[in-house]
Amino acid sequence: MRTPLSGFSDNCGREMPERIKRSILEPKRYFLSGNIACAEGALAAGCRFYAGYPITPSSEIMEHMAKRLPEVGGVFIQMEDEIGSISACIGASWAGAKAMTATSGPGFSLMLEGIGYALMTETPCVIVDVQRQGPATGQATRPGQGDIMQARWGAHGDYRIIALSPWSVQEMYDLTISAFNLSEKYRVPVILLSDEVVAHLKESILIPEEIKLFDRKKDKGLPPFGNDLVPPMPTFGEEANLLVTGSTHNEWGIRKVQDPDVSEKLVVRLCEKIEKNKKEIVRFETFFTDDCEICLISFGITARSAAYAVSLLRQEGIKAGLFRPITIWPFPEEDLKEITTSAKKILVCEMNRGQIIEEVKKILCNKEVFGLFKTRGEAIYPWEIIEKIK
Amino acid sequence: MRTPLSGFSDNCGREMPERIKRSILEPKRYFLSGNIACAEGALAAGCRFYAGYPITPSSEIMEHMAKRLPEVGGVFIQMEDEIGSISACIGASWAGAKAMTATSGPGFSLMLEGIGYALMTETPCVIVDVQRQGPATGQATRPGQGDIMQARWGAHGDYRIIALSPWSVQEMYDLTISAFNLSEKYRVPVILLSDEVVAHLKESILIPEEIKLFDRKKDKGLPPFGNDLVPPMPTFGEEANLLVTGSTHNEWGIRKVQDPDVSEKLVVRLCEKIEKNKKEIVRFETFFTDDCEICLISFGITARSAAYAVSLLRQEGIKAGLFRPITIWPFPEEDLKEITTSAKKILVCEMNRGQIIEEVKKILCNKEVFGLFKTRGEAIYPWEIIEKIK
């Protein structure tokens, strides 16, 4: 979908194509901000329901949806808060719509109980978190990457989730479409972990002629909460007599809150449907990693600084490379291990005080892993990375 | 404070004593449930404000506070929800009260934004999470240990937190007191990560003659949000002209949301006040680890099954040991490393699908680390651990 950057080898082809659809926007090059591209990506993916609550730096997504959804026959509502927003999205999803909401840290924190419900009820929906500098209200207009671990662990109880990290306006478009596809395919809420820089950055973006879409299976008659790893999901109002509940339930949705076997089976399946499909889901990109001695690991806007830093370092003869996870969750564990075999040093760059580095340390525990962290409410710049390495 | 179990070497002496106070309850042995012990521990620690919202399996804490607080001149309020509860606690804390709330997974998820605010504003308060089986509503009356990582990473942005894991009714009392002490000392919300079993278990408990208490420094005139790692915290209504905000702020509490230096300084300090005091904060217990070949790592009720399993395995000549973190966060990283030098295998037992094991893998990456996970809404029993080992 995206024009691969030259010099990059990427595995973006792993998408599961199902339905080919013409773009809504006229296919050509545009100059858009990340937030607008995200909203257009959602529309292109078939999103026809948006419920949200304003928050900087995500509001433009909502505002664009408010304008565009009525034009394409969709529904837009500004809810009373973020809890209401995620709730309405889940309701709309069971009513058959592809639904999205966008927010930033404070709102994301409020949505966690609802996201947990979406995980438990296996409800497809897309949540965009345009990260700003926290904690709490923090620096509302300035970028951060501090919600990475929250996306993985923020809701109570056990689950596995999918989270994608776009690094460009193009990917705000492309990965929003991927988010919907993955969400529909695995019946799981998918989080687009963006940041203020990518959201407000304006860039050239190519709207392609066609995009690949995946729509949930709606088969009636089969148990909607078992036995397949990803069961089919019928829609309300179509005589499927659906029982949807966030309590522990059997394959037909009947509450079984005292039965250890039912609980184990359900929780294990919720985890396994992601784990066992990890190879299908995981995406990443590498940049000069073949022979690299120092491997940078970074994502989102920070990875662009890292990529630029690598290209400059290479000019100076320093064997640097970059590994960029596109799916932050599940983290491309095996791939990272494989790709970094040559590297002696690992530098993790992130706009926080060390989050993905925790993951990396676990995976590459025999290497020297160090971090470049920044919580100044500013992007990490290429020259800062170069300085750190030298 | 607690009678150490024979055979155990523990480092509980690390508490920072400040004020010696007579217990409220007549000092003697009682037979209480964990939840009641927790409430009594809070009262003993000087808690005089409770705001909460009912939720199984934590409700008895609240109910006991409703009865007892008016008796000791404190204030109890049942709020409209968990968001209101944590909010009221933070407000009360700035009004000078030691404040507590208790909840379980769903409520804990809702409190995360507020906990983030408490972290950012460095507001002492204690949050009890009596864990039940999730995700979502899950099995409301049955135990789980699925909120471990949530306690660490659940709020957006970067921070460090303190979370304690009691394994007995006695510790529900003792560690509640510790939670208040740590909270007052480091100006940080402290989480008591209990579980349904420990909460509802009834046991003998010794209320000691005296307990050690720590009260926040209230000095006026010094910046309440800098320059010390833990600045003093004056109280409302005492002419300190306090400026409390969850936005990025300077040492006097003035909002500075565009200043990278202020942001960096604040976020770093919030992390460092825990990291640099880690040695003071961290607590753990070991059981036959000196020569162990297989080291169990477990916490909360699960650690009791593990301890019993170890004692039985030892009888059979198997060199098993147990490492029990009492502070789950910060995790006793260095201590674990040191203590497990002799161990070849590490078995992490937890009532979830693998959370603390992530931490352990990072720390002990050269050992064979495997897990015994259970999400059946039942405790992990000693015989299950023995079976796993054999």
Added chain:
Amino acid sequence: MDYVRDKEVIKMEGFKVLIRKEWCKGCFLCLQICPKKVFTRGEGKVPEVKDQDKCSGCLLCELLCPDLAITVEGRCPRE
């Protein structure tokens, strides 16, 4: 069925009051509120229909049974 427009009900003889015992939890509200004293406490934990003939078909027991355990047959539907 018209449960509420009493006036339209055509009075009939011979109502049949049925208790679904597996659903009944023995709250005895039916017994206490039946204006015609049709129910009796019986032996077990659930009430029994004693004087079925006295039943006026007022439907009160059926409508108020908390366990949907009572059906009064013979009550004339509106149409």
Added chain:
Amino acid sequence: MDYVRDKEVIKMEGFKVLIRKEWCKGCFLCLQICPKKVFTRGEGKVPEVKDQDKCSGCLLCELLCPDLAITVEGRCPRE
């Protein structure tokens, strides 16, 4: 100060209308609402006091200035 009980105000001559220019953002509400046309647009971005003598001490400008930038001196306090 009693800002609201107009009747108790003792009418005085010689009110002094002061604009704190560093606080004023130049919204010109004062200029637009002053019943006595005391203000003028002036050269810069903030209004200027032109006809101070005309001022009736009604306080409207002070009370309505969105930037707390105006003080009308000479207004008689209640006590």
Added chain:
Amino acid sequence: MSRLDKYLRTEVFPSPFCAGCGHGILMGAILRAIDELSASGRLDFSKMVFVSGIGCGAWIPSPHFKGDTLHTLHGRPIAYATGVKLARPELKVVVISGDGDLAAIGGNHLIHAARRNLPITTICANNNIYGMTGGQVSPTSPENSLTETTPLGNKEKPFDLCQLVKACGGEYAARWTVFHIKPLIRSIARALTIEGFSFLDVVSPCVTQFGRRNDLPTIYDFFLAIKEKTLSYEKAKGMKEEEKRGKIIIGEYD
């Protein structure tokens, strides 16, 4: 066997409610209202979605109703219902949940749905207490009532939820007790045919958690007590706050 079986998952009965729980009466009343409307072709059960929160009251539709049910999170059913309704306006969306669920944690969604005049029906199974969690005070618990968290009696004033809904702009609001069974059914049927936001506050005894603590150990005790406590809306209109105190105002609000 029962007339309502066609609307029920009979296999999950008997219900999990305590013996003599008012929620069961309400369950019957809702289905009878639906049955009546269906009989006259004004409603199609298969095009209905029942949304509930967490609590005993929230169990009324889920899993008992043999239709589409969405058993959501505590306090959130109206927000979920908003999504369902907006995404599929042709469906009839009914929220059924408890007083704690709708008025305590869920109060914000209630007032906003009323303000929007969202075309859904909301039925509050109001037992004036938190039944499921063991009898804590709710925002509709009467003054001075004894609950697990008001050991000395409730010192807060309860909401008049109908008044609240009307003040927000909700189209229809009415209150009945489950013992006023016929007007209740009639009122539910009316609510289900309203175009805007319709709300029913149904006083439903909780024998176990409320009754036990307040000298009303059986449903029949409630039956006797409630009769005396009710006051018609029309009558209440002319009365002073003091006179209305502690009374249950029944009828349709305007």
Added chain:
Amino acid sequence: MSRLDKYLRTEVFPSPFCAGCGHGILMGAILRAIDELSASGRLDFSKMVFVSGIGCGAWIPSPHFKGDTLHTLHGRPIAYATGVKLARPELKVVVISGDGDLAAIGGNHLIHAARRNLPITTICANNNIYGMTGGQVSPTSPENSLTETTPLGNKEKPFDLCQLVKACGGEYAARWTVFHIKPLIRSIARALTIEGFSFLDVVSPCVTQFGRRNDLPTIYDFFLAIKEKTLSYEKAKGMKEEEKRGKIIIGEYD
């Protein structure tokens, strides 16, 4: 220099508000009411705590007031204030925040505080829009008004927050615009001396986000427009819904 300087952190001025923002007028009105009560010894500024949420309105006290201020999370100031007040009943607790903060995300805390008749004063800096985040619709945005999220005009009805507060049992509720400056100050002073929950809905122009989109580019345009739109509570009482539509009802509610 200014009479209010003793209540201000003058070093943080000029305020961050846009030129002509109504919130500044309200800031002055609040301090003048306090000044008046202090002068007669009925209030002690040093025993006051000002609690606010997130939004432009929430910036009124923080950091401008030289007293204790608690700048909380979006929507939560009343809940924080509940804790402050209960823990230290001798303090006078005042919540000052925006319409989005208090009535959208914070609506539940508002109605519950009103129900409890919590003895705090809440002042809603109501600019009928989300100012800080760039002009999205709020639950008090007038019907048909243009906002960033209602590009075709707002189709929802706004709350009458005073009516809402009264319906919940709040002791005192009044509405003024910032241009009704003298009754506004008087009303704030009254609210501050009330024993129960007192609420002020203060219509405060947002020139940047509301005005720009709705043909009211300057504060003076609001001044002219609002005069025509207001209607006294007494007069409004006898009027039909239709007649009151779009009007701003001012006065003290009973």
Added chain:
Amino acid sequence: MIEIKIIGKGGQGIVLVGEVLAHASVLEGSYASAIAGYGSQARGGEVSCDVIIAQREILAPFVMKPDYLLCLSFDTYQKNRSLITEKTKVFLNTENQEEEEGHFLIPASGIAQKVCQNPQVANMVMLGAFTALTKIVSLDSIMVALSERMKGKILEGNIRALKEGYQRMARDGCPEARRKI
């Protein structure tokens, strides 16, 4: 360390027996724990209570191999036979069950019904009998523990049943018991 498991059906007061027993031993200076367990069906499902009494702190509060198994209902007894080891002494609430080698057959329900006119207190009869036969704790401690949980008429009724069970066994021995302790 003594491991005791009490099993029966919902509504039989299983947990009360366990908690009172554990509490009584705490009153006598021991360490003790009691933990309730609920089976799959909420309504009429199986209920159990694990009690451990020891002279030092208790590690796992879960009963692995019960020294004593108190069964308030025959159904649950049958479902839980696997719990019985050689060392387990079983106390069965029954009158006319077939004899089981080495079990104490206590006619608790019968006594509750006939002597106390209250089938609800069979659990107390059982506890009384157990106390008399095992002497793990004294009847006095049991009564103190009980009186912290209830009062008035209900307490009286429970104590009566407790004593009835206790005295029968203390006086007559356990006629149905096939083995002496």
Added chain:
Amino acid sequence: MIEIKIIGKGGQGIVLVGEVLAHASVLEGSYASAIAGYGSQARGGEVSCDVIIAQREILAPFVMKPDYLLCLSFDTYQKNRSLITEKTKVFLNTENQEEEEGHFLIPASGIAQKVCQNPQVANMVMLGAFTALTKIVSLDSIMVALSERMKGKILEGNIRALKEGYQRMARDGCPEARRKI
């Protein structure tokens, strides 16, 4: 790859210049990025816009060593001198500043004020001049990009200023410029 940085004060339309420039080059088939930066003080603080124009996808959208530095205010210029490298061509909005070696001194504010009667459009004069002098993008593309952002009177005023700046430079060269491109 061309790196351009535009700096000035809040209210000067810095970001607009950058975005229009980037957008115009996208219209001409290039890759381009524009990213705004806001300094510490909200009010009247420094504003910047980093523009990168390239013939392939852009890695980091941050300007490291600007090829062109457009300064709308002298203050900010002075604070940001460290940005200037040997390769940097500086365009300074000024009339009577002291001469700086190798800088293009564009009297943008003067032209905006005097010719256009609108000091607000100095940014457009500057952009016009920059376009004329560098020919990185065509004036037409700039106008198309501009017209997607505004309309009516405002657009007209902006275009007028743009052309004014462009034509002056195209016609007269840059009299104040000390160096030719």
